[in-house]
Structure formats: C-alpha cells, structure tokens
Amino acid sequence: MYIVHIASEFAPLVKVGGLGDVVHGLAKEQALMGHDVELILPKYDIIQYQNIKNLTLEMSDLWSFEDSSRYHNAVFCGIVDNIKVHLIEAHHNHYYFNRGKVYGAPDDIERFLYFCRAVSEFLHLQKRKPDIIHIHDWPTAPIAPIIKHIYKDLGFSYGSIILTIHNIEHQGKCSPANLSRIGLRGEDFRTEERLADPKDPSILNLLKGGIVYSDAFATVSPTYAKEIMTPSSGFGLDGAVRRFEDKFSGILNGIELDCWNPASDKSLFFPYPTNATYIETILRSKEANKEALFNKLEMQPTKGPLIACISRLVKQKGPKFIIHAIDYVLKQNAAFILLGSSIDHEFENDFKELTSRYKNHPHFFAKLSFDEEFSHSLYAAADAIFMPSLFEPCGLTQMIAMRYGTVPIVHKTGGLTDTVTDIDNPKIPLILRNGFTFENPDPTSVERVLKRAISCYLTEKKRWRQLVQTGLAIDFSWKKSALSYESVYLETLKKKPDFKVA
Ligand code: ADP
Numbered sequence: 001m002y003i004v005h006i007a008s009e010f011a012p013l014v015k016v017g018g019l020g021d022v023v024h025g026l027a028k029e030q031a032l033m034g035h036d037v038e039l040i041l042p043k044y045d046i047i048q049y050q051n052i053k054n055l056t057l058e059m060s061d062l063w064s065f066e067d068s069s070r071y072h073n074a075v076f077c078g079i080v081d082n083i084k085v086h087l088i089e090a091h092h093n094h095y096y097f098n099r100g101k102v103y104g105a106p107d108d109i110e111r112f113l114y115f116c117r118a119v120s121e122f123l124h125l126q127k128r129k130p131d132i133i134h135i136h137d138w139p140t141a142p143i144a145p146i147i148k149h150i151y152k153d154l155g156f157s158y159g160s161i162i163l164t165i166h167n168i169e170h171q172g173k174c175s176p177a178n179l180s181r182i183g184l185r186g187e188d189f190r191t192e193e194r195l196a197d198p199k200d201p202s203i204l205n206l207l208k209g210g211i212v213y214s215d216a217f218a219t220v221s222p223t224y225a226k227e228i229m230t231p232s233s234g235f236g237l238d239g240a241v242r243r244f245e246d247k248f249s250g251i252l253n254g255i256e257l258d259c260w261n262p263a264s265d266k267s268l269f270f271p272y273p274t275n276a277t278y279i280e281t282i283l284r285s286k287e288a289n290k291e292a293l294f295n296k297l298e299m300q301p302t303k304g305p306l307i308a309c310i311s312r313l314v315k316q317k318g319p320k321f322i323i324h325a326i327d328y329v330l331k332q333n334a335a336f337i338l339l340g341s342s343i344d345h346e347f348e349n350d351f352k353e354l355t356s357r358y359k360n361h362p363h364f365f366a367k368l369s370f371d372e373e374f375s376h377s378l379y380a381a382a383d384a385i386f387m388p389s390l391f392e393p394c395g396l397t398q399m400i401a402m403r404y405g406t407v408p409i410v411h412k413t414g415g416l417t418d419t420v421t422d423i424d425n426p427k428i429p430l431i432l433r434n435g436f437t438f439e440n441p442d443p444t445s446v447e448r449v450l451k452r453a454i455s456c457y458l459t460e461k462k463r464w465r466q467l468v469q470t471g472l473a474i475d476f477s478w479k480k481s482a483l484s485y486e487s488v489y490l491e492t493l494k495k496k497p498d499f500k501v502a
Contacts, residue, residue: 141210225250304334
C-alpha cells in the first residue's frame with residue numbers, strides 16, 4: 001500500500017512528546033512490512049537536520065491559499081529510516097513555521113490550517129493516488145474535510161483517510177472565519193453534523209472534523225478508546241466519538257526497540273542486555289549505572305530505590321502528585337530524579353519552589369528541560385518510574401521503562417491500565433504482574449503506592465526481581481500495532497471497490 005502520514009511531529013526531526021515517537025515508529029514498521037510509506041511535515045525552523053539524509057528541493061512552486069491570496073511554498077524531500085519525508089516550507093509573510101517551537105504560538109490555528117491546505121494541494125499535484133492518508137491529532141485533522149470538500153471535486157483520487165487521536169484534550173477550537181480563510185466556508189461547517197463544537201456551537205472544532213470526515217479513526221489504547229466515549233474523559237467530544245463508534249478502534253502504541261535498547265544505547269554508562277534470562281547481569285548493570293549517575297550529579301547513594309519521573313509537566317501528568325511523591329520519597333531514605341519539560345504556567349512556581357526547597361539535597365536532582373540523552377541514562381539508572389497521570393491515552397514512558405528493567409508505578413488510567421498490572425492483583429497470574437498501580441488520584445493513594453513499592457524493593461528482593469523480569473519479557477514492538485492498523489486500512493479500502501490498491 002502507498003501510505004502517507006501527515007503530522008505535526010516526527011522523531012528524530014522534531015519531537016515534543018510521544019506523538020513524534022509514535023508517528024516515526026509506526027511509519028518505520030510499515031516500511032519494514034513492505035509498504036511504500038511517506039511523511040509530510042512543516043519545515044519548522046527547529047528541524048534537526050543532521051537526522052535527515054539527502055535533503056533536496058523537490059518542488060519550488062507549490063502555491064497555497066489563504067484569504068483570497070495565493071502564497072508560495074517550497075517542498076524539500078529527504079530520507080529518514082527508509083521513509084521519504086516531505087518538508088513544506090511556507091514563504092508566507094507570517095513565517096508560519098518559524099516560531100522556535102511546534103505548539104504554543106498565538107496563531108497555532110492559522111499555522112496548521114495553512115499547512116493542511118498546502119499539503120492537500122501538494123498531494124493533488126503529485127498525482128500519486130495514496131491508498132491511505134493517515135492524519136494525526138487536531139493539527140492535521142482538517143485535511144479530511146479539505147480533501148472531501150475541495151480536492152475530491154478537483155479529481156484528486158485516494159483510497160481512505162484515517163485519523164489517529166493521540167490526545168483528545170487538544171481539539172483545535174477556532175472561529176468559522178479561520179476555516180473560511182483557507183477556502184472552506186466556515187459558516188457552512190458550523191452545524192452539529194459537521195464541525196460545530198459540542199460545548200460551544202458558535203465555534204468550530206477541528207478534531208471533530210477529523211472524526212466526522214475520516215473513513216476510520218483510532219486512538220492509542222483500548223482502555224482510552226472506552227474512556228473517551230464517556231463525558232468524564234471525552235473533553236466534550238465523547239458524543240462525536242460514540243456517533244461514529246462503528247469506524248472507531250483502540251490500538252495500543254508500540255515503542256522502537258532499536259532506539260530504546262540498553263544493549264546498544266550510547267547514552268548509558270554501562271550497556272546491558274534486555275533478555276530477562278540475564279537478570280543478574282541486568283540488575284548489576286543497573287546498579288552500576290545508578291552509581292555512575294549519582295556520581296555525575298553529585299548525589300549520595302540511598303538504601304531505598306531511585307525513583308524517576310520523565311515527563312512533560314502539564315496538568316495531564318499530575319504535577320501536584322509528582323511534587324507530593326518527591327516530598328514523600330525523600331522522607332523514606334529513597335532517591336528521586338525528575339526530568340520535566342513544557343511546564344504549564346499554572347505550576348511554574350510550584351516547581352521553582354520545589355527545586356529551591358531541595359537545592360543540594362543529596363538524594364534529589366531535577367532537570368527542568370527536555371533532554372533526550374539524559375532521559376536514556378535515567379531510564380537505565382532508575383529502579384522505578386513514577387507516572388501519576390490524571391489521564392493517559394497510551395503512555396510510552398512506562399513501556400520504555402520496562403524495556404530498561406525499570407518498574408512502573410502508575411495511576412490506573414488509559415494505556416497505563418492496558419500495560420501495567422499491579423503486583424498484588426490476585427486476578428492476574430503472578431508471572432504477568434509487572435508493577436504498582438493506584439486507583440484514586442489523591443495524595444493518600446500516592447503515598448500508599450509508593451510505600452508498597454519502596455517496601456517491596458527493600459524487603460522482597462525476589463518479588464522485585466520478578467517484576468523486572470516480567471517487564472523485560474513483554475513485547476512492546478510496533479509489529480502488533482502496525483498489523484492492527486493494516487487491518488483497519490484494508491477494512492476501509494474494501495468499502496471502495498472502484499479503488500485499486502497500489
Ligand atoms: P506524552 O506524549 O503525553 O508526552 P508519552 O509517555 O506517550 O507522553 O511519551 C513521552 C515521551 O517523551 C517519552 O519518549 C519520554 O521519554 C519523552 N520525554 C518526556 N519528557 C521528557 C523530557 N523532559 N526530556 C526528554 N524526554 C522526555
């Protein structure tokens with residue numbers, strides 16, 4: 001099949017969170033399965049160009065539309081892991097892709113709507129008939145209505161449009177005028193059947209447009225799929241998801257086993273195998289990595305475990321519980337390292353206060369930025385990873401942690417429910433229990449779960465070892481997910497007997 005992914009992030013060129021990893025991992029696996037896979041991304045000013053090969057100018061005169069003007073774009077093309085990547089460079093007087101960041105600019109809506117229109121024009125001009133156009137989250141969701149309402153009439157031929165919702169919280173709400181600017185009369189789309197926002201019908205909801213106009217849509221874990229059909233987790237879109245339930249599925253993400261491989265990871269002080277039968281070597285190496293990291297960070301060893309948190313520090317990730325956990329863990333003669341980025345404004349002062357409270361504490365270290373290399377050495381050194389997310393669509397962090405022999409301590413929600421089973425869950429065979437979970441997101445439950453984890457580490461070495469081994473043995477590769485997506489693709493294409501699959 002000829003598959004084109006269109007996304008706002010793609011690791012290792014540009015990554016804010018899991019979305020970048022997921023688009024890369026899925027596309028790479030699909031290419032390995034023999035599909036012809038391409039990716040289209042904005043040519044941001046923050047692209048990591050060292051990670052792209054053979055970058056050349058592919059199209060110098062792609063014209064796109066905004067208001068009633070035509071704007072010039074250029075398209076560059078290069079290769080990342082056998083995937084052809086097209087980068088759209090906007091020669092627009094607002095320099096849409098030069099914000100020094102992916103999201104968080106005041107004109108995000110205009111930037112991504114412009115991108116969606118330019119990409120649709122590019123696909124049309126290419127005349128290559130993609131079997132699958134796979135869009136991701138609100139920034140590229142508008143491609144579904146743009147293609148169905150503009151480019152289909154112009155003769156653009158394609159198989160199916162698939163949307164993946166990586167996080168339903170972010171929906172791209174905007175005024176009808178925003179949509180009008182790129183050529184779809186906004187007022188015509190402000191109806192319940194189309195893009196009207198369910199909470200405020202005077203505005204539009206771009207993610208809803210993706211749900212309505214895609215041929216199938218998926219989210220990133222089976223439990224999150226169930227959750228977002230309920231009012232408490234759907235952020236207002238639960239009704240839209242339920243309405244289209246028959247074209248909806250939950251497909252658990254994978255992780256990239258080559259990228260996340262302690263045996264070949266250059267960021268580790270001491271690489272180690274992942275095969276659970278080498279458990280003694282693994283545990284010894286993790287100890288050595290911990291000691292080396294403590295030395296580097298000028299921390300002192302503790303009797304208790306080293307617990308890590310690697311996270312964006314936004315409301316979703318439970319920042320208050322992260323701070324509460326740090327206070328608690330440090331009182332238990334255990335250590336905590338926090339690697340946190342993208343701090344929500346609301347919590348900035350809390351984290352500033354936290355770092356000044358524990359400045360020079362021998363068992364605590366915090367780095368409040370994004371640092372890929374440090375994250376690798378922390379996954380290897382930590383005994384446990386803490387994730388008190390209020391909701392978690394899938395979560396890659398706990399899967400990466402288990403791949404590094406690090407035990408997850410998580411709030412039982414979304415993808416965390418699908419990947420972590422509590423050590424004391426009597427309904428699950430002992431051999432399948434791989435971590436610690438808590439049900440209620442409150443400070444008492446956080447303390448209880450941490451207490452259980454610390455006590456197990458200190459007094460039940462055999463059980464701890466079993467948790468590490470179980471986590472290491474789980475297959476988190478992309479294979480299963482890529483096969484599930486392939487079935488979804490084929491199912492949608494079956495409904496189009498006139499279309500010939502490449
Ligand atoms: P989300 O996509 O919501 O941020 P996930 O758990 O799905 O959460 O994915 C997070 C990814 O980002 C993981 O690869 C994790 O290692 C990485 N990550 C998160 N915060 C940081 C950070 N501060 N520095 C480096 N990597 C980070």
